[in-house]
Amino acid sequence: MKRFTFLLAAVLAANPITVPAVAAPAADYSVGPQYDTTHVYVPEGQFDTFVSSFVATFGGNTSKQGEFQVTPTKSLTKSQLVLTPAGTVSVFGFKTPIPYPFGDERTGYLVTDIDAAVKSARSHGAVRRLATFPDPIGRDSVIQWPGGVNMQLYWHTAKPSYTPLQTVPENRIYLTADAADSFIKSWTGYSHGEVTADDKAADGGEIGEPGKTIRRVAITSGYGKMVVFVSDGQLPWPYGRDMTGYTVSDLSATLARASAAGVETLVAPFDTGKRQSAIVRFPGGYIAEIHSAEVNSNGVD
Template identity: 80%
Template sequence: MKPAALLVATALFAAMPTPSPVQAKEVASADYSVGPQYDTTHVYVPEAKFDAFVASFVATFGGSISKQGEFQVTPTKSLTKSQLARTPAGTVSVFGFKTPIPYPFGDERTGYLVTDIDAAVASAVKHGAIRRIATFPDPIGRDSVIQWPGGVNMQLYWHTAKPNYAPLATTPENRIYLTEDVADRFITGWTGFARGKILSDDRAAPGAEVGQPGKTIRRVAIETGYGKMVVYVTDGQLPWPYGRDMTGYEVADLSATLARATAAGVETLVVPYSTGGRQAAIVRFPGGYIAEIHTNMGK
């Protein structure tokens, strides 16, 4: 290239607008979430306990249920009862398989609706997740199962026809239990993918929150377009049933909620206790699903 032409090209390049750091970050970390009301905890129960679980969940939290059906929801041959229970405190997708459950299903804790399944999966992999199964079609859309550092499994899904649900009264929290050697990798990956905001990071939270009185733990509260998440960083030496509770549900009146739960056949595993700014209990629904229920104190 002649010197004059080189000078012209250099001047043109210098005159071109460059993206700001904020713009570059937005391109690298697009938000594929739709809203917490479209995200569900996946609950697998024995077929014989299916109806009892659904009835007890709605009796505890209120809400409504979708029409029950039998579907093949995996890419390999299988058959499951399936139903959606939508409540003001959160939604569950319930599965009662009539056949053996194909790998890797049953390990995923949540299903998150995304705007673009292929782009969302690619972004998750970029931020440190692995695909446990290639994206596949289901009766109403497309799905993939991914795993984050620490063994946190979740399903990303996309619907052919976007559903239209009203916002939740309270947003449930995805409760993650990790050890120190993997917690930061998970938190960095998840917040990068989900464009998450760390609301608090308490490195001296009371161990009583996870059944370890006398110890301190780290508690990280995260909020994203997919909803709330709390990460408990512990030594892993957790007494039953801590670590088995996948979701925490916020209610206005814990005592009244537990009374409804008990009447519906729900077992209280940890009686109400106060810690971390909340009054909470841990329960087990018919079929084995374990959940935390809490009221935020001072509201």
């Protein structure tokens, strides 16, 4: 036995066992959904009207309005945050032509480390649409995910502090099957997102295609909620123009407030699964989906 042990030790010494290194999980750079904003571009002359209508519809308050250069090349825009219990929007009313590629990004996500977040996004399949640049209060980058999904990552020099949301809005992504799996893999890998539902036989009526079957994927991460609609892409207007879906406790009351504030209902309320949904257009052209909170067997979700 001693001889066997000696021989085994000698063999191991001559041929050490190499244990494969286990890659550490990528860091999560999200801060919280109250810091995620939909980017809303409106004509300068309708800036104040849009802001007033959005607050009248969802409640909340605004940051101080100002005029800034928020792009790396020369430009000037009115800019203001609208912070509501149902979600935040960054409003831009450019007084100059809008430099490329701005205006195509759908959302802005606050991150804890802009350089590391951009590096992580690129490692998960995103590409930069421009190099990271400074803005008046921090640094930004615009990136694109598979399927052409554009978003902005941003970082503030002084860490902001916003009230948590009462309901978390949905980032609504419309894709064909060509890009859907690549996007979902890339986004969940980067965001540490969890696919909470993947219905491969959802009713196409939810996106204006009644009689067709679509795939509906729900994802939750530190950046908030996302729903990916996978279809043939043959969407009737205004579907696909709605970037964000807002959850409210009383859809009828919300739509009544919206109407009184000059908001147009483009798609009247209709049942979709466990909730009702409508699509509206605010002054200035911003199109959004609004839905009631989902109800399950235990009550309101």
